[in-house]
Amino acid sequence: MLNQVTDLDRVFHALSDPGRRLMLERLSEGPASVSELGRPLAMSLAAVVQHVQVLEDSGLVRSQKLGRTRTCRLNPATLRSAEHWISESRGLIERRLDRLGEYLAESAGSPDPGPAGTAS
């Protein structure tokens, strides 16, 4: 719950690249080799390897080498932790907005009394 923060850094950063997301989408349909992941991407194999490394460092992907090919597979648990962070924040504010809506509906006409609370 605390050092997960730095984990989230890596996860969201990994997710912020369209090429890496494409790899993940591919991986969500089943395991794949490194060169297979990079095939639709128009870049050198070395670059693909670096992307895979980012994904693996983030925990989104795990891989193992069998013979001379490295097989990657998605790790849903890490994906879930990112999803969890988002849904927490989103849930929080949506509940807040709901309550605000009710409040405004009840006492229509009054301005927001104190949205931020401690305003120094």
Added chain:
Amino acid sequence: MLNQVTDLDRVFHALSDPGRRLMLERLSEGPASVSELGRPLAMSLAAVVQHVQVLEDSGLVRSQKLGRTRTCRLNPATLRSAEHWISESRGLIERRLDRLGEYLAESAGSPDPGPAGTAS
């Protein structure tokens, strides 16, 4: 569904910074001013403004200036689109793993028949 991709770039990139996530958590409890968002962050106001700019470009945050203070508030819709992308990928692979589990339970002993499909 298509040009959302570049939007997701910005959203996930915005989420990849711990300071920005802290701002979002703050914002999920209600609107706040720029200097208020930056108070716990140990950096100059100018830097905070730049972070807010990133959040706003991503669509995660909207703001309006009233008097001399800019008030920021969270936009749950954008948060939801990021959550949606993740849950899609995660759902896909978890269903796949479930099916694989059933398959392995039924015909125990057989190897995976063809996980990637088109292996060229």
Added chain:
DNA sequence: CGCATACTCAAGCGCATGCTTAACCAAGTG
């Protein structure tokens, strides 16, 4: 064996990011 395949590693390059300081402006406050 020789040759292709599938990476792996290191160095380097250009550009973006994250921050700083400094100057500036506008809005409240005494």
Added chain:
DNA sequence: CACTTGGTTAAGCATGCGCTTGAGTATGCG
């Protein structure tokens, strides 16, 4: 009015990121 507070903008700098090339290693195949 002077002064402070809150924010904006621009310039500059250090670091990191994404990619390349080039060389090397290990595996599979005929």
